[in-house]
Amino acid sequence: MKPISVPLGIVKNPSLHQWLTFEKSGLITLHSGKVELGQGVEIALQQIACDALGIDPDQLEFEGGNTLQGPDEGHTAGSQSIDQGGHSVRMACLFARQIFMLAAADALCVAPEAIELERGIFSSSGSDKTCSYWSLLHRLDVRQSIGASSLMPSRRWVGQSISRPDFVQKLSGTGFIHDVSVPGMLHARMIRGSVGESVIDFVDVQAMACLPGVQHVVHSRDFLAVVGPDEAELVKATEKARSFVRFALKKSLTMASDMEALLLSLAGESSTVHQQGVRRDASVLHEARYSRPYIAHASIGPSCALAKWTHGQMEVWSHTQGVFPLRSDLAKAFDLSLDAVQVIHLHGSGCYGHNGADDVAFDAAFVSFKLGVPIRMQWSREDEMTASPLGAPSLVNIRAGVDSAGRICDWNLSLWSHSHLTRPGGAGVNLLGAWQVDGGSEKPVPADLPLPAGGGHRNAVALYDFAHQQVDYFFIPDATLRTSALRSLGSYVNLFAMESFMDEMAEKLSVDALDFRLQHLSDPRAVAVLERLAKVCGWRQQGEADGLHGLGLGFGRYKNVAGYCAVAALIRVEEIITVEKIWAVVDVGLVVNPDGLINQIEGGIIQSLSWTLKEQVNWDASGITSRTWAEYPIIAFSEIPEVEVHVIDRPECPSLGSGEVAAGPVPAAVGNALYRAIGIRARHLPLTPERLTQFILNSA
Structure with a gap:
C-alpha cells in the first residue's frame, strides 16, 4: 500500500481549527498561509476546499495571511501555492468532511456510507432528518489533529473558470x-x-x-x-x-563596463553543484556567455x-x-x-x-x-x-560538445551571481530599516538557496538528456546593490542561456532547432508541449528569413519539478524589436481554474518581455540613477503583443506550480527569433535599441 503523503503545511499546522472555522451559521471560513498577490490563488484554493467539503463557493469565506488565526505556510513563493498549499487545503477539508460525516451518521442513526452531502447539509434516504456542519459542531473537537481520509473530493468546482472575488473591490478603489x-x-x-x-x-x-x-x-x-x-x-x-x-x-559602488566585467571582478565562492554522467569525446565544440542585469520589481x-x-x-x-x-x-x-x-x-x-x-x-x-x-x-x-x-545580475557560460551521432555528450554550465534570497524569516533580521536605527540589527550574511530549488542556479541543471552534465556556481556574497528574490530567481537567465545555446548548437550542426531539442528529451510531457507548440505556431511551415521577421522558441520546466512551458515568439526587427505574437503551451497537471492559469501565463509572458526588451537598473558613483519610469521604463500597454495560451490539462496528474513557468522560455524565444530575422545572436539582456545597434556594429 502506498504511504500517505502528508504535505508540509499539515505537518507544521496539524490542528483542524488552524485551517477551518465554523463560527458563522451557513458559512465556513478557510484559513490559509498562502496569500493573494494577484495570481488568483484565493479563488483556486476556495475551489479545492468546496469540492472537498461538499459546499458551494457562496458558503465559503477565505482569509489568507493572518498570524492571529491561520496556518504558518512560510512564504507565498516558488509557484507552490497550488501544488503544496492546495494539497494541504484538500487534506484538511477532506478530513473535516469525514469526521462530520461520521457525526452525521451517528446523529441520523444510519451507516456512514448512507450519508449524502449537499451544500453542507447531511442527509440520508433512510431518514427524514438532516443535520449540517454547523449543527454538528457541539459533537466534535475541531482542535483535533488532521489525519488521513478515505474520502475523495468531487470535481464540481475544480476545473471551472470561476471569477475572482477581489475584482469588484479593486475596480471600485477599495481592494488594495x-x-x-x-x-x-x-x-x-x-x-x-x-x-x-x-x-x-x-x-x-x-x-x-x-x-x-x-x-x-x-x-x-x-x-x-x-x-x-x-x-x-x-x-x-x-x-x-x-x-x-x-x-x-x-560603501563605494563597484563600477564596470558591463555585467560580465562586473561579476568577474568580484570575489566569489566556487562549487560544483551538479555532476552527472561520464564525459565522452566530442567532435563539435561550442562555448558562449550570456548575462542579465540588475532588475527592479517595478510594481505600478x-x-x-x-x-x-x-x-x-x-x-x-x-x-x-x-x-x-x-x-x-x-x-x-x-x-x-x-x-x-x-x-x-x-x-x-x-x-x-x-x-x-x-x-x-x-x-x-x-x-x-x-x-x-x-x-x-x-x-x-x-x-x-x-x-x-x-533581482540579482547573472553571468552564464556554457561549453558543450556533441558526439559523432550529433548528440550532446559533454555539457558544462558555469554561472556567477549573488543571493536571490534575503527575505525575512531566516537568520538575523532582513529588514532595511532595522539595520539603520540606533541599536538596530546587523545585516545578515547573504546566502543562497541550495538545489533542487536553487537561487541563482535555479534551472541551471538542464532537463535534456546529456551523457555528461556539470554545473559550477560562483556565488558572490557581496553585491554592489542589494538583491533578493525576483520572480523565477535564476531560472530566467539560466533558461535564456540554455535555450539560446541549444539553438546555436543546432545551427552549428545544420539541424532544426525543434528537432534538436526533441532529440535530447525523453520526458513525454516535455515532448508533448513542444510538439503542440510547433503545431499552433506553424513551426514546420515557416519559410525563409526575410531580414525583418523571425520566429523563435524557448522551453523549460520550472525548477525541473513544476510546470512545463514552451514559448514561440514572432518578432519584427527595425530600429527596435517589436514582438508581434507569442504562443505558449503549458502543462501544469490538474488545472484548478483555467482562466486563472491563463492569466498567470499571460502575465508572466508580459513581464518577461518587459525584462527582455527594456529593464535594467543603472547606477553611478553617487547611487542608483534609474529612479523613475523615465530612467526605468517597463513595457507599455501599446507594446504588448497578441498572446495565445494553450493548456494541456491532465486531470489525472497532481497540480504543478505555474506562476513562474513562462519567465525563462520568453527571452530565449525572442533572442532566437532575432537571430532568425537578421542573423544577430543576442546573448546579453536587455535587448534595447541601443544594445541592438551595438550587436549589429559588433557583427559587422
Whole structure:
C-alpha cells in the first residue's frame, strides 16, 4: 500500500481549527498561509476546499495571511501555492468532511456510507432528518489533529473558470492596501539616499519639523521619516525636507563596463553543484556567455503598510509574501515576543518576489512605535526603485560538445551571481530599516538557496538528456546593490542561456532547432508541449528569413519539478524589436481554474518581455540613477503583443506550480527569433535599441 503523503503545511499546522472555522451559521471560513498577490490563488484554493467539503463557493469565506488565526505556510513563493498549499487545503477539508460525516451518521442513526452531502447539509434516504456542519459542531473537537481520509473530493468546482472575488473591490478603489485607513492614523514618508543603505551625513531635524504639513520627524541614526495628518501636504513637504539632509554611501559602488566585467571582478565562492554522467569525446565544440542585469520589481503601485502600536502590542497590515516570517523579524527587531506582534495580509498592487513590502512594514511599525499612533507609510516611486531589493545580475557560460551521432555528450554550465534570497524569516533580521536605527540589527550574511530549488542556479541543471552534465556556481556574497528574490530567481537567465545555446548548437550542426531539442528529451510531457507548440505556431511551415521577421522558441520546466512551458515568439526587427505574437503551451497537471492559469501565463509572458526588451537598473558613483519610469521604463500597454495560451490539462496528474513557468522560455524565444530575422545572436539582456545597434556594429 502506498504511504500517505502528508504535505508540509499539515505537518507544521496539524490542528483542524488552524485551517477551518465554523463560527458563522451557513458559512465556513478557510484559513490559509498562502496569500493573494494577484495570481488568483484565493479563488483556486476556495475551489479545492468546496469540492472537498461538499459546499458551494457562496458558503465559503477565505482569509489568507493572518498570524492571529491561520496556518504558518512560510512564504507565498516558488509557484507552490497550488501544488503544496492546495494539497494541504484538500487534506484538511477532506478530513473535516469525514469526521462530520461520521457525526452525521451517528446523529441520523444510519451507516456512514448512507450519508449524502449537499451544500453542507447531511442527509440520508433512510431518514427524514438532516443535520449540517454547523449543527454538528457541539459533537466534535475541531482542535483535533488532521489525519488521513478515505474520502475523495468531487470535481464540481475544480476545473471551472470561476471569477475572482477581489475584482469588484479593486475596480471600485477599495481592494488594495493603499485604500485602507484606520481611525486616528497619520501619514508617513521615508527620506533615504540614492541607495537604500545610505547613511546620514548631516540632517537638520528642526528645519524639517517647521515645514508645512509636517507634524513629527522621526530620526534614529540613518532612519529618517516625516509624519503628518494630510498625505498631499506631506508629499510636498518630503521633497522640501530633502534639502535639509545629506547622505553618504555606506560603501563605494563597484563600477564596470558591463555585467560580465562586473561579476568577474568580484570575489566569489566556487562549487560544483551538479555532476552527472561520464564525459565522452566530442567532435563539435561550442562555448558562449550570456548575462542579465540588475532588475527592479517595478510594481505600478509602490510599497505601503499600516501599523499600530498600543499597550505593548504591534499590529501590522502588509502586502508581504509571508506574514509569519515578517512577524518573526519584527519581533526580533523590536525585542518583542511573537505573541505581541500580529501581521495581517492585505492586497498589494502586484508582487513578484521580495519587494519593498517587508521593509515598508518595518518603517511603519518603527514610526508607530516611536509616536504611539497608527501610521500609514507609503513609499514613493523613487523609494521603490532605490530602496527595495533587486533581482540579482547573472553571468552564464556554457561549453558543450556533441558526439559523432550529433548528440550532446559533454555539457558544462558555469554561472556567477549573488543571493536571490534575503527575505525575512531566516537568520538575523532582513529588514532595511532595522539595520539603520540606533541599536538596530546587523545585516545578515547573504546566502543562497541550495538545489533542487536553487537561487541563482535555479534551472541551471538542464532537463535534456546529456551523457555528461556539470554545473559550477560562483556565488558572490557581496553585491554592489542589494538583491533578493525576483520572480523565477535564476531560472530566467539560466533558461535564456540554455535555450539560446541549444539553438546555436543546432545551427552549428545544420539541424532544426525543434528537432534538436526533441532529440535530447525523453520526458513525454516535455515532448508533448513542444510538439503542440510547433503545431499552433506553424513551426514546420515557416519559410525563409526575410531580414525583418523571425520566429523563435524557448522551453523549460520550472525548477525541473513544476510546470512545463514552451514559448514561440514572432518578432519584427527595425530600429527596435517589436514582438508581434507569442504562443505558449503549458502543462501544469490538474488545472484548478483555467482562466486563472491563463492569466498567470499571460502575465508572466508580459513581464518577461518587459525584462527582455527594456529593464535594467543603472547606477553611478553617487547611487542608483534609474529612479523613475523615465530612467526605468517597463513595457507599455501599446507594446504588448497578441498572446495565445494553450493548456494541456491532465486531470489525472497532481497540480504543478505555474506562476513562474513562462519567465525563462520568453527571452530565449525572442533572442532566437532575432537571430532568425537578421542573423544577430543576442546573448546579453536587455535587448534595447541601443544594445541592438551595438550587436549589429559588433557583427559587422
